[in-house]
Amino acid sequence: MNATPATAPTTRKKIAVAGATGRLGRHVVDVLEEQGHDVVAISRAQGVDIVTGDGLAEALHGVEVVIDSAGTPSPDQQVATDFFTSAARNLRAAGEKAGVARIAAVSIIGIEASVVGYNAAKPAHEHALLEGALPVRILRAAQFHEFVPQLLAWGTQGDTGCVPRMGTQLVAARSVAEALVGLALEEGSGTATAPFPEIAGPREESLVGAATAYAAVHGPATVQGVSDPADPERDLFENGGLLPGPHATLAGPAFEEWAEGVN
Template sequence: MRVVVAGATGRIGSRTVARLRDHGVEVVSVSRGQGVDVTTGEGLPQALRGADVVVDVTDTPSRTELASAQFFGTATGNLLQAAAGAGTKHYVVLSVVGAERAQAGYFRAKLLQEEQARRSPIPHSVVRATPFFESVDALSRSDVHADGVHVSPARTRPASLDDVAVTVAHVAVGIPLFGLLEVGGPEEFRLNELAATLLASRGDDRAVIADPYAPFFGAVLEERTLLPGGEARVGHGTLAQWLKRR
Protein backbone atom coordinates (compact mmCIF):
# COMPACT_ATOMS: atom_id res chain seq x y z
CA MET A 1 0.00 0.00 0.00
CA ARG A 2 1.29 3.43 -0.98
CA VAL A 3 0.09 6.28 1.26
CA VAL A 4 0.76 9.92 0.45
CA VAL A 5 0.64 12.33 3.39
CA ALA A 6 0.02 15.99 2.59
CA GLY A 7 1.26 18.27 5.36
CA ALA A 8 3.80 15.65 6.38
CA THR A 9 6.23 17.99 8.12
CA GLY A 10 3.68 19.51 10.51
CA ARG A 11 3.15 18.45 14.11
CA ILE A 12 0.39 16.02 13.21
CA GLY A 13 1.82 15.12 9.81
CA SER A 14 5.21 13.99 11.08
CA ARG A 15 3.59 11.81 13.73
CA THR A 16 1.13 10.37 11.21
CA VAL A 17 4.00 9.43 8.89
CA ALA A 18 5.72 7.60 11.75
CA ARG A 19 2.54 5.72 12.73
CA LEU A 20 1.86 4.72 9.12
CA ARG A 21 5.36 3.29 8.86
CA ASP A 22 4.57 1.27 11.98
CA HIS A 23 1.83 -0.35 9.86
CA GLY A 24 4.45 -1.35 7.31
CA VAL A 25 3.09 0.70 4.41
CA GLU A 26 5.04 2.76 1.90
CA VAL A 27 4.73 6.41 2.88
CA VAL A 28 5.36 9.39 0.63
CA SER A 29 5.69 12.75 2.38
CA VAL A 30 4.28 15.81 0.63
CA SER A 31 5.30 19.31 1.70
CA ARG A 32 6.84 22.46 0.31
CA GLY A 33 10.19 21.17 1.52
CA GLN A 34 9.83 18.35 -1.00
CA GLY A 35 8.97 20.81 -3.77
CA VAL A 36 5.22 20.20 -3.68
CA ASP A 37 2.79 23.08 -3.13
CA VAL A 38 -0.82 22.16 -2.40
CA THR A 39 -2.00 25.76 -2.89
CA THR A 40 -0.69 26.01 -6.45
CA GLY A 41 -0.78 22.32 -7.34
CA GLU A 42 2.90 22.36 -8.25
CA GLY A 43 4.36 18.86 -8.08
CA LEU A 44 1.12 17.20 -6.93
CA PRO A 45 0.51 14.90 -9.93
CA GLN A 46 4.02 13.51 -9.63
CA ALA A 47 3.89 13.16 -5.84
CA LEU A 48 0.54 11.34 -5.91
CA ARG A 49 1.39 8.98 -8.76
CA GLY A 50 0.46 5.45 -7.71
CA ALA A 51 -1.10 6.56 -4.40
CA ASP A 52 -3.58 4.09 -2.96
CA VAL A 53 -4.44 6.47 -0.11
CA VAL A 54 -4.06 10.22 0.34
CA VAL A 55 -4.00 11.59 3.89
CA ASP A 56 -4.73 15.32 4.14
CA VAL A 57 -3.41 16.81 7.37
CA THR A 58 -2.56 20.18 5.86
CA ASP A 59 -3.35 23.27 7.89
CA THR A 60 -3.70 26.95 7.23
CA PRO A 61 -1.20 29.51 8.53
CA SER A 62 -4.13 31.74 9.58
CA ARG A 63 -7.13 30.62 11.63
CA THR A 64 -9.49 33.36 10.44
CA GLU A 65 -12.57 32.08 8.62
CA LEU A 66 -11.83 33.80 5.32
CA ALA A 67 -8.16 32.82 5.15
CA SER A 68 -8.88 29.27 6.30
CA ALA A 69 -11.72 28.81 3.82
CA GLN A 70 -9.56 30.11 0.98
CA PHE A 71 -6.67 27.84 1.93
CA PHE A 72 -8.69 24.65 2.33
CA GLY A 73 -10.85 25.41 -0.70
CA THR A 74 -7.77 25.67 -2.88
CA ALA A 75 -5.49 23.07 -1.26
CA THR A 76 -8.12 20.37 -0.81
CA GLY A 77 -9.45 20.98 -4.29
CA ASN A 78 -5.97 20.53 -5.74
CA LEU A 79 -5.33 17.42 -3.69
CA LEU A 80 -8.63 15.81 -4.66
CA GLN A 81 -8.06 16.57 -8.32
CA ALA A 82 -4.58 15.06 -8.25
CA ALA A 83 -5.81 12.06 -6.25
CA ALA A 84 -8.58 11.40 -8.78
CA GLY A 85 -6.04 11.59 -11.58
CA ALA A 86 -3.82 9.10 -9.76
CA GLY A 87 -6.66 6.61 -9.28
CA THR A 88 -6.52 6.93 -5.49
CA LYS A 89 -8.99 4.66 -3.69
CA HIS A 90 -9.21 6.42 -0.30
CA TYR A 91 -8.99 10.06 0.77
CA VAL A 92 -8.58 10.78 4.51
CA VAL A 93 -9.01 14.30 5.85
CA LEU A 94 -8.37 15.56 9.37
CA SER A 95 -11.04 17.91 10.70
CA VAL A 96 -12.28 19.20 14.05
CA VAL A 97 -14.97 18.09 16.49
CA GLY A 98 -17.81 20.59 16.50
CA ALA A 99 -17.39 21.70 12.88
CA GLU A 100 -21.09 21.26 12.14
CA ARG A 101 -22.20 22.83 15.44
CA ALA A 102 -20.01 25.93 15.54
CA GLN A 103 -20.23 26.78 11.82
CA ALA A 104 -18.16 29.91 12.24
CA GLY A 105 -14.50 30.85 12.01
CA TYR A 106 -12.03 28.01 11.51
CA PHE A 107 -14.79 25.47 12.21
CA ARG A 108 -16.78 26.69 9.22
CA ALA A 109 -13.72 26.40 6.98
CA LYS A 110 -13.12 22.81 8.14
CA LEU A 111 -16.75 21.92 7.50
CA LEU A 112 -16.42 23.22 3.94
CA GLN A 113 -13.27 21.13 3.56
CA GLU A 114 -15.16 18.03 4.71
CA GLU A 115 -17.90 18.75 2.18
CA GLN A 116 -15.32 18.86 -0.61
CA ALA A 117 -14.19 15.36 0.30
CA ARG A 118 -17.80 14.12 0.51
CA ARG A 119 -18.65 15.52 -2.93
CA SER A 120 -15.61 13.90 -4.51
CA PRO A 121 -16.02 10.55 -6.29
CA ILE A 122 -13.09 9.23 -4.25
CA PRO A 123 -14.10 7.09 -1.24
CA HIS A 124 -13.42 9.20 1.82
CA SER A 125 -12.98 9.17 5.58
CA VAL A 126 -13.13 12.18 7.92
CA VAL A 127 -11.33 12.11 11.26
CA ARG A 128 -12.53 14.83 13.62
CA ALA A 129 -10.30 15.62 16.58
CA THR A 130 -10.99 17.61 19.72
CA PRO A 131 -8.66 20.57 20.41
CA PHE A 132 -5.03 19.65 20.98
CA PHE A 133 -3.38 20.57 24.27
CA GLU A 134 -1.14 22.85 22.19
CA SER A 135 -4.16 24.74 20.83
CA VAL A 136 -5.57 25.45 24.28
CA ASP A 137 -2.10 26.38 25.52
CA ALA A 138 -1.80 28.99 22.76
CA LEU A 139 -5.32 30.24 23.48
CA SER A 140 -4.53 30.70 27.16
CA ARG A 141 -1.88 33.25 26.26
CA SER A 142 -3.72 35.11 23.51
CA ASP A 143 -7.10 36.66 24.42
CA VAL A 144 -5.75 39.05 27.05
CA HIS A 145 -7.85 41.85 28.57
CA ALA A 146 -7.24 44.29 31.39
CA ASP A 147 -8.82 41.94 33.92
CA GLY A 148 -7.12 38.78 32.68
CA VAL A 149 -7.38 36.15 29.94
CA HIS A 150 -10.89 35.55 28.63
CA VAL A 151 -11.65 31.92 27.75
CA SER A 152 -14.86 30.12 26.89
CA PRO A 153 -16.20 27.76 29.58
CA ALA A 154 -17.20 25.20 26.92
CA ARG A 155 -16.42 21.60 27.75
CA THR A 156 -13.94 19.51 25.80
CA ARG A 157 -11.81 16.38 25.93
CA PRO A 158 -8.41 17.66 24.73
CA ALA A 159 -6.42 15.25 22.60
CA SER A 160 -2.72 14.58 22.36
CA LEU A 161 -1.08 14.87 18.95
CA ASP A 162 0.09 11.26 19.21
CA ASP A 163 -3.42 9.93 19.83
CA VAL A 164 -4.78 11.82 16.83
CA ALA A 165 -1.94 10.62 14.61
CA VAL A 166 -2.56 7.01 15.67
CA THR A 167 -6.24 7.37 14.75
CA VAL A 168 -5.54 8.99 11.38
CA ALA A 169 -3.05 6.26 10.50
CA HIS A 170 -5.44 3.51 11.57
CA VAL A 171 -8.23 4.95 9.42
CA ALA A 172 -5.87 5.37 6.46
CA VAL A 173 -4.90 1.70 6.31
CA GLY A 174 -8.52 0.55 6.72
CA ILE A 175 -11.49 0.59 4.39
CA PRO A 176 -13.07 4.00 3.68
CA LEU A 177 -15.64 5.08 6.25
CA PHE A 178 -17.78 7.14 3.85
CA GLY A 179 -18.37 9.15 7.00
CA LEU A 180 -16.52 10.32 10.06
CA LEU A 181 -14.77 9.11 13.18
CA GLU A 182 -14.19 11.38 16.17
CA VAL A 183 -11.23 11.18 18.53
CA GLY A 184 -10.74 12.88 21.88
CA GLY A 185 -8.74 12.58 25.05
CA PRO A 186 -9.56 10.57 28.19
CA GLU A 187 -10.23 13.60 30.42
CA GLU A 188 -12.94 16.25 30.30
CA PHE A 189 -12.30 19.89 31.18
CA ARG A 190 -13.86 23.27 30.73
CA LEU A 191 -11.65 25.33 28.44
CA ASN A 192 -11.25 28.12 31.00
CA GLU A 193 -10.22 25.65 33.74
CA LEU A 194 -7.74 23.97 31.42
CA ALA A 195 -6.33 27.33 30.35
CA ALA A 196 -5.86 28.34 34.01
CA THR A 197 -3.96 25.11 34.70
CA LEU A 198 -1.74 25.63 31.67
CA LEU A 199 -0.95 29.23 32.63
CA ALA A 200 -0.15 28.22 36.21
CA SER A 201 2.17 25.49 34.92
CA ARG A 202 4.20 28.26 33.24
CA GLY A 203 4.28 30.36 36.39
CA ASP A 204 1.82 32.83 34.87
CA ASP A 205 -0.49 34.21 37.57
CA ARG A 206 -2.88 36.09 35.30
CA ALA A 207 -6.55 35.53 36.06
CA VAL A 208 -8.57 33.42 33.64
CA ILE A 209 -12.09 34.76 33.13
CA ALA A 210 -14.85 32.34 32.08
CA ASP A 211 -16.40 34.28 29.21
CA PRO A 212 -19.12 32.50 27.20
CA TYR A 213 -18.64 35.07 24.42
CA ALA A 214 -14.88 34.62 24.12
CA PRO A 215 -14.22 33.14 20.66
CA PHE A 216 -12.30 29.93 20.11
CA PHE A 217 -10.78 29.81 16.62
CA GLY A 218 -13.29 32.47 15.59
CA ALA A 219 -16.42 30.80 16.96
CA VAL A 220 -18.51 31.44 20.05
CA LEU A 221 -19.11 28.03 21.58
CA GLU A 222 -22.04 26.37 23.27
CA GLU A 223 -21.24 24.23 26.30
CA ARG A 224 -21.00 20.95 24.35
CA THR A 225 -19.75 22.18 20.97
CA LEU A 226 -16.31 20.61 21.45
CA LEU A 227 -17.42 17.33 23.01
CA PRO A 228 -17.22 14.23 20.80
CA GLY A 229 -20.09 11.79 20.53
CA GLY A 230 -20.46 8.50 22.34
CA GLU A 231 -18.91 6.49 19.50
CA ALA A 232 -15.69 8.51 19.53
CA ARG A 233 -12.31 6.88 19.90
CA VAL A 234 -10.78 7.74 23.27
CA GLY A 235 -7.04 8.36 23.34
CA HIS A 236 -4.60 7.74 26.17
CA GLY A 237 -2.74 11.03 26.52
CA THR A 238 -3.51 12.89 29.75
CA LEU A 239 -2.87 16.47 30.78
CA ALA A 240 -0.27 15.36 33.32
CA GLN A 241 1.61 13.42 30.65
CA TRP A 242 1.51 16.35 28.24
CA LEU A 243 2.78 18.79 30.89
CA LYS A 244 5.63 16.43 31.75
CA ARG A 245 6.72 16.16 28.11
CA ARG A 246 6.44 19.91 27.56
Protein backbone atom coordinates (compact mmCIF):
# COMPACT_ATOMS: atom_id res chain seq x y z
CA MET A 1 0.00 0.00 0.00
CA ASN A 2 1.06 3.61 -0.39
CA ALA A 3 1.90 5.95 2.44
CA THR A 4 -0.32 8.94 3.11
CA PRO A 5 0.91 12.34 4.29
CA ALA A 6 1.01 13.05 8.01
CA THR A 7 -2.08 14.87 9.20
CA ALA A 8 -2.58 17.43 11.94
CA PRO A 9 -3.30 15.98 15.39
CA THR A 10 -6.67 16.25 17.08
CA THR A 11 -4.94 16.59 20.47
CA ARG A 12 -1.69 18.36 21.28
CA LYS A 13 0.70 15.99 23.05
CA LYS A 14 4.04 16.23 24.80
CA ILE A 15 6.35 13.80 23.02
CA ALA A 16 9.98 12.94 23.71
CA VAL A 17 12.28 12.06 20.82
CA ALA A 18 15.43 10.09 21.62
CA GLY A 19 18.18 10.76 19.10
CA ALA A 20 16.53 14.04 18.19
CA THR A 21 19.58 15.43 16.38
CA GLY A 22 20.29 12.31 14.31
CA ARG A 23 19.58 11.44 10.68
CA LEU A 24 16.05 10.22 11.44
CA GLY A 25 15.40 12.06 14.69
CA ARG A 26 15.60 15.54 13.23
CA HIS A 27 12.87 14.60 10.74
CA VAL A 28 10.75 13.14 13.55
CA VAL A 29 11.07 16.44 15.43
CA ASP A 30 10.09 18.40 12.30
CA VAL A 31 7.00 16.23 11.69
CA LEU A 32 5.84 16.54 15.30
CA GLU A 33 6.35 20.29 15.39
CA GLU A 34 4.51 20.69 12.08
CA GLN A 35 1.61 18.81 13.66
CA GLY A 36 1.60 21.16 16.64
CA HIS A 37 2.96 18.86 19.34
CA ASP A 38 5.27 19.84 22.20
CA VAL A 39 8.60 18.12 21.54
CA VAL A 40 11.19 17.19 24.15
CA ALA A 41 14.44 16.66 22.25
CA ILE A 42 16.55 13.99 23.93
CA SER A 43 20.22 13.89 23.02
CA ARG A 44 23.58 14.39 24.66
CA ALA A 45 23.61 17.90 23.22
CA GLN A 46 20.57 18.61 25.42
CA GLY A 47 22.28 17.08 28.45
CA VAL A 48 20.38 13.78 28.40
CA ASP A 49 22.21 10.48 27.98
CA ILE A 50 19.97 7.49 27.25
CA VAL A 51 22.88 5.04 27.65
CA THR A 52 23.75 6.09 31.21
CA GLY A 53 20.27 7.39 32.02
CA ASP A 54 21.61 10.79 33.11
CA GLY A 55 18.89 13.44 32.90
CA LEU A 56 16.31 11.03 31.53
CA ALA A 57 13.83 11.13 34.40
CA GLU A 58 13.68 14.92 34.25
CA ALA A 59 13.35 14.92 30.45
CA LEU A 60 10.36 12.55 30.54
CA HIS A 61 8.40 14.49 33.15
CA GLY A 62 4.91 15.02 31.75
CA VAL A 63 5.73 13.22 28.48
CA GLU A 64 2.92 11.12 26.98
CA VAL A 65 4.79 9.22 24.26
CA VAL A 66 8.47 8.40 23.63
CA ILE A 67 9.81 7.96 20.09
CA ASP A 68 13.16 6.17 19.99
CA SER A 69 15.09 7.11 16.84
CA ALA A 70 18.53 6.95 18.44
CA GLY A 71 21.45 5.11 16.89
CA THR A 72 25.19 4.65 17.21
CA PRO A 73 27.79 5.29 14.50
CA SER A 74 29.75 2.18 15.52
CA PRO A 75 29.51 -0.84 13.17
CA ASP A 76 30.90 -3.10 15.91
CA GLN A 77 28.29 -5.63 17.04
CA GLN A 78 29.15 -5.57 20.74
CA VAL A 79 29.42 -1.78 20.91
CA ALA A 80 26.10 -1.37 19.09
CA THR A 81 24.41 -4.06 21.20
CA ASP A 82 25.56 -2.43 24.43
CA PHE A 83 24.30 0.93 23.19
CA PHE A 84 20.88 -0.28 22.09
CA THR A 85 20.14 -2.54 25.06
CA SER A 86 21.24 0.04 27.64
CA ALA A 87 19.24 2.77 25.91
CA ALA A 88 16.15 0.57 25.61
CA ARG A 89 16.18 -0.46 29.25
CA ASN A 90 16.71 3.10 30.45
CA LEU A 91 13.97 4.50 28.23
CA ARG A 92 11.60 1.74 29.28
CA ALA A 93 12.31 2.12 33.02
CA ALA A 94 12.16 5.92 32.98
CA GLY A 95 9.07 5.82 30.80
CA GLU A 96 7.25 3.49 33.18
CA LYS A 97 8.05 5.76 36.13
CA ALA A 98 6.95 8.85 34.19
CA GLY A 99 3.66 7.24 33.18
CA VAL A 100 4.16 7.53 29.41
CA ALA A 101 1.58 5.71 27.31
CA ARG A 102 4.01 3.92 24.98
CA ILE A 103 7.35 3.84 23.21
CA ALA A 104 7.64 3.71 19.42
CA ALA A 105 10.99 2.73 17.93
CA VAL A 106 12.55 2.22 14.53
CA SER A 107 14.32 -0.96 13.47
CA ILE A 108 15.47 -2.54 10.19
CA ILE A 109 13.72 -4.83 7.75
CA GLY A 110 15.27 -8.30 7.68
CA ILE A 111 17.45 -7.98 10.78
CA GLU A 112 16.15 -11.17 12.36
CA ALA A 113 18.47 -13.02 9.96
CA SER A 114 21.54 -10.88 10.70
CA VAL A 115 24.46 -12.50 12.50
CA VAL A 116 27.20 -9.85 12.63
CA GLY A 117 27.76 -6.14 13.00
CA TYR A 118 25.31 -3.30 13.54
CA ASN A 119 22.34 -5.15 12.04
CA ALA A 120 22.78 -8.06 14.45
CA ALA A 121 22.48 -5.61 17.35
CA LYS A 122 18.98 -4.51 16.31
CA PRO A 123 17.16 -7.73 17.35
CA ALA A 124 18.70 -7.27 20.80
CA HIS A 125 17.35 -3.71 20.74
CA GLU A 126 13.86 -4.93 19.89
CA HIS A 127 13.95 -7.61 22.60
CA ALA A 128 15.17 -5.17 25.26
CA LEU A 129 12.32 -2.79 24.45
CA LEU A 130 9.72 -5.58 24.51
CA GLU A 131 10.82 -7.06 27.84
CA GLY A 132 8.91 -4.61 30.03
CA ALA A 133 5.31 -3.77 30.82
CA LEU A 134 5.35 -0.47 28.91
CA PRO A 135 3.60 -0.85 25.53
CA VAL A 136 6.02 -0.76 22.59
CA ARG A 137 5.47 -0.29 18.87
CA ILE A 138 8.27 -1.11 16.42
CA LEU A 139 8.53 0.07 12.82
CA ARG A 140 11.01 -1.74 10.61
CA ALA A 141 12.40 0.37 7.78
CA ALA A 142 14.43 -0.28 4.64
CA GLN A 143 17.77 1.45 4.19
CA PHE A 144 17.45 5.23 4.00
CA HIS A 145 18.22 7.21 0.85
CA GLU A 146 20.82 8.96 3.00
CA PHE A 147 22.63 5.63 3.40
CA VAL A 148 23.93 5.79 -0.18
CA PRO A 149 26.10 8.94 0.00
CA GLN A 150 27.37 7.76 3.38
CA LEU A 151 28.56 4.45 1.92
CA LEU A 152 30.10 6.23 -1.06
CA ALA A 153 31.99 8.57 1.26
CA TRP A 154 33.37 5.60 3.18
CA GLY A 155 34.25 3.58 0.09
CA THR A 156 35.67 6.16 -2.32
CA GLN A 157 39.34 6.18 -3.23
CA GLY A 158 40.36 8.55 -5.98
CA ASP A 159 37.65 8.57 -8.66
CA THR A 160 36.09 5.22 -7.74
CA GLY A 161 33.46 4.55 -5.11
CA CYS A 162 32.96 0.99 -3.86
CA VAL A 163 29.66 -0.13 -2.35
CA PRO A 164 28.40 -3.60 -1.36
CA ARG A 165 26.23 -5.57 -3.74
CA MET A 166 22.85 -5.42 -2.05
CA GLY A 167 19.21 -5.67 -2.94
CA THR A 168 17.25 -2.92 -1.24
CA GLN A 169 14.15 -0.75 -1.44
CA LEU A 170 15.56 2.60 -0.38
CA VAL A 171 13.27 5.01 1.46
CA ALA A 172 13.62 8.66 2.49
CA ALA A 173 14.27 9.31 6.18
CA ARG A 174 11.51 11.92 6.12
CA SER A 175 8.99 9.29 4.97
CA VAL A 176 10.12 6.95 7.75
CA ALA A 177 9.72 9.78 10.27
CA GLU A 178 6.14 10.40 9.15
CA ALA A 179 5.29 6.71 9.47
CA LEU A 180 6.99 6.43 12.86
CA VAL A 181 5.09 9.43 14.21
CA GLY A 182 1.84 7.99 12.89
CA LEU A 183 2.53 4.66 14.60
CA ALA A 184 3.51 6.35 17.86
CA LEU A 185 0.33 8.42 18.00
CA GLU A 186 -2.09 5.77 16.79
CA GLU A 187 -4.87 5.26 19.30
CA GLY A 188 -5.00 2.00 21.19
CA SER A 189 -2.97 0.30 23.87
CA GLY A 190 -0.82 -2.76 24.22
CA THR A 191 2.39 -3.93 22.60
CA ALA A 192 2.40 -4.59 18.86
CA THR A 193 3.36 -8.14 17.94
CA ALA A 194 5.14 -9.55 14.91
CA PRO A 195 5.00 -9.16 12.03
CA PHE A 196 6.02 -5.62 12.80
CA PRO A 197 4.88 -2.92 10.36
CA GLU A 198 7.40 -2.11 7.65
CA ILE A 199 8.11 0.89 5.46
CA ALA A 200 10.17 0.90 2.27
CA GLY A 201 10.63 2.91 -0.88
CA PRO A 202 8.46 2.65 -3.99
CA ARG A 203 10.50 -0.02 -5.78
CA GLU A 204 13.20 -2.66 -5.43
CA GLU A 205 16.64 -1.64 -6.66
CA SER A 206 20.28 -2.55 -6.29
CA LEU A 207 22.49 -0.51 -4.03
CA VAL A 208 25.08 -0.34 -6.81
CA GLY A 209 22.48 1.07 -9.21
CA ALA A 210 21.36 3.67 -6.68
CA ALA A 211 24.95 4.67 -5.95
CA THR A 212 25.63 4.98 -9.68
CA ALA A 213 22.60 7.27 -10.06
CA TYR A 214 23.77 9.39 -7.13
CA ALA A 215 27.34 9.55 -8.46
CA ALA A 216 26.07 10.76 -11.84
CA VAL A 217 24.92 13.94 -10.09
CA HIS A 218 27.37 14.30 -7.22
CA GLY A 219 30.39 12.08 -8.03
CA PRO A 220 32.60 10.09 -7.85
CA ALA A 221 33.29 9.34 -11.51
CA THR A 222 32.70 5.59 -11.27
CA VAL A 223 31.00 3.17 -8.89
CA GLN A 224 32.02 -0.42 -8.35
CA GLY A 225 30.03 -3.14 -6.58
CA VAL A 226 31.98 -5.34 -4.19
CA SER A 227 31.17 -8.79 -2.81
CA ASP A 228 33.08 -10.44 0.02
CA PRO A 229 32.85 -14.26 -0.01
CA ALA A 230 33.97 -14.29 3.62
CA ASP A 231 31.08 -12.08 4.74
CA PRO A 232 28.56 -14.29 6.59
CA GLU A 233 25.77 -11.93 5.52
CA ARG A 234 26.64 -11.81 1.82
CA ASP A 235 23.68 -14.00 0.83
CA LEU A 236 21.33 -11.97 3.02
CA PHE A 237 22.40 -8.74 1.33
CA GLU A 238 22.61 -9.99 -2.24
CA ASN A 239 19.59 -12.31 -2.38
CA GLY A 240 16.76 -10.12 -1.13
CA GLY A 241 17.00 -10.71 2.61
CA LEU A 242 16.60 -7.00 3.34
CA LEU A 243 13.58 -6.46 1.09
CA PRO A 244 10.16 -5.65 2.59
CA GLY A 245 7.34 -8.14 2.98
CA PRO A 246 3.97 -7.92 1.23
CA HIS A 247 2.42 -6.01 4.14
CA ALA A 248 4.91 -3.12 3.92
CA THR A 249 3.90 0.48 3.37
CA LEU A 250 5.61 1.88 0.27
CA ALA A 251 6.53 5.55 0.37
CA GLY A 252 8.14 8.00 -2.06
CA PRO A 253 10.00 9.92 -3.23
CA ALA A 254 11.95 7.63 -5.54
CA PHE A 255 15.70 7.63 -4.93
CA GLU A 256 16.62 9.50 -8.11
CA GLU A 257 14.18 12.29 -7.27
CA TRP A 258 15.65 12.59 -3.79
CA ALA A 259 19.25 12.50 -5.08
CA GLU A 260 18.63 15.34 -7.54
CA GLY A 261 17.50 17.56 -4.65
CA VAL A 262 20.59 16.94 -2.50
CA ASN A 263 22.95 19.90 -2.42
